[in-house]
Amino acid sequence: MGKVLRRLLIDGQLVDPGRHYPSINPATGSVIEEAPDATVEHAESAIRAARHAFDDTDWSTNVAKRVQCLRQLHEALQRHREELGQLTIAECGHTPMLVAGPALDDPISVLGYYAELAEKFAFTEDLGEHESRGAMHRRSVEREPAGVVSAIVAYNYPMQLALAKLAPALAAGCTVVLKGAPQTPLLAVALGELIAAETDMPAGVVNVITSSEVAVGEVLTTHPDVDMITFTGSTPVGRQIMAAASPTVKRVFLELGGKSALILLDDADIEMPALIAAMSICSHAGQGCAITSRLLVPRSRHDEIVERVKAHLSNVKVGNPTEPGNYMGPLISQAQREKVDGMVQRAIEAGAQLAMGGHSIDGPGFFYAPTLLTNVDPDSEVAQDELFGPVLAVIAFDDDDDAVRIANNSIFGLSGGVYGADTDRAMAVARRIRTGTVGVNGGVWFAPDAPFGGYKQSGIGREMGAAGLAEFLETKTIAVPVG
Structure with missing residues (x-):
């Protein structure tokens, strides 16, 4: 792949938009490279290309071609994994450990999963014969692609979000306009370059644009x-997208915010969940x-658990992810760092106790200290609003019912966790939490075949798994008389 081509992918061609904007390394504050800055006209051209590719080619009906192209892209990303990994570290602030997991290697595997699923998926289902009004009718159900898809991704895990949308959309037979996040445009550009150079993807099937507008x-x-529209981002923007889509009644998939709770039951051995709580909140800062940013603890064990979490947080090495041993990298921008600090200071003013952290880290880049807030009011801003920073809020509960009530006291419902010595009891609590995913006693749900999405204002629909493919399919029932 070499140096990233600073061009958009529109209708099978790499296009120089004639203007660019800087992509910033959040660990240093320096410019990595200039990214292509698409205009409204470029977006309209990309939509026209996707419309033509869907309406006027056989892409929507040629399953074998779709499988071939998915596998080609899968192989291309594997070949260029090292270069993409370096770019992911530079542009996102991910550590090498995250690159080896959800930031890059796991997303690449999503392409292989959907190629295999498309190959064996029953796009036609025979319902058999049915008698109606004295005659027999043979019926079938056809599952057809939804059409032209706008895929809009967030900055935090841009390759995961892009491929979790792109792979099932292409497997279903849709055509796509993918918009990279403004803060992490170069990874989207790199993906577009590989599609153009190393796959047989027909012109217009995938279009990739980045823009500051x-x-x-x-x-x-x-x-x-x-x-x-398939969108990953904040809940306020998700609401705006729903409103924007309503005049044309577009199908909408939304993967939005979270304020997930990790519940430690009173019989739990606290060492492992205390470690998990600390490491999770520091993962990608x-x-x-889906990070569990609320830690719910038995009131009688509050101080004991806080001390163990604090000990683990104090061992977290923070710094440039290119330096060996650093577990936590930077926030994405100075604006995000200011947002995080503002919420922490307001939480302290509202009565939360600062156990550690609560400040920016001096030096280049946008680093913030791992922060632990205790005795947090479950109705306060820091317990209710998504913060997107390394800040863990500890909330005390009285019994299992109280823990479930607090966990569900949120407009969000994306993820969560439960720890307890009695697995049956922990499972019973997990089933009462209104979220799309829950890990019990450290269970890991994230995988290409596992549906991911949220309840309530954490979104609409599911990404990944067979459910992720279904999001991009329309259902048509056909009947024909027999004889």
Whole structure:
């Protein structure tokens, strides 16, 4: 792949938009490279190309071609894994450990999963014969692609979010306009380059754009030739997208915010969950929608658990992810660091106790100290609003019912966790938590075949797994008389 080509992918061609904007390394504050800055006209061109590819080629019906292209892209990403890994570290602030997992290697595997699923998926289902009005009718159900898809991703795990949308959309037979996050545009550009150079993807099937203009995103969510929107980002923006899509009644998939709770039951051995709570909130500096940012503990064990979590947090090495041994990297920007600090200071003013952290780290880059807030009011801002930083809020509960009530006291419902010595009891609590995913006693749910998404204002629909493919399919029932 070599040096990233600073061009958009539109209708099978790499296009220089004639203007660019800087992509910033969050660990140093320096410019990595200039990224292509698409205009509204480029977005409209990409939509036209996707519309033509869907309506006027056999992409939507040629399953073998789709499987071939998915496998080609899978192989291309594997070949260029080292270069993509370096770019992921530089642009996102991910550590090598995250690159070896959810930041890059896991997303690459998603392509292989959907290629295999598309190959064996029953796009036609025979319902058999049915008698109606004195005659027999043979019926079938056809599952057809939804059409042209606008795929809009967030900055925190851009390759995972892009491929978790792109792979099932292509497997279903849709065509796509993928918009990279403004803060991490170079990874999207690199993906577009590989599609153009190393796959047989027909022109217009995948279009990749990056832009600093809000108006570009508005076109992708309102254009009449777009049939479906798949978006990952904040809940406030998700609400705006739902409103923008409503005049044309577009299908909408939303993977939005979270304020997930990790519950330690009173019989739990606290050492492992205390470690998990500390390491999870520091993973990618807390910039993950499914991170458990609320730690719910028995009131009688509050201080004991806080001390163990504090000990583990104090061992977290923070710094440039290129330096060996650093577990936590930077926040994505100075604006995000200011947002995090503002919420922490307001939490302290509202009565939360600062056990450690609560400040920016001096030096280059956008680093923030791992922060532990205790005796947090479950109704306070820091317990209710998504923060997207390395800040863990400890909340005390009285019994299992109280823990479930507090966990569900949120507009969000994305993820969560439960620890307890009695697995049956922990499972019973987990089933009462209204979230899309729950880990019990350290159980890991994240995998290409496992549906991911949220309840309530954490989103609509599911990504990954067979459920992720279904999001991009329409259902058509056909009947024909027998004889």
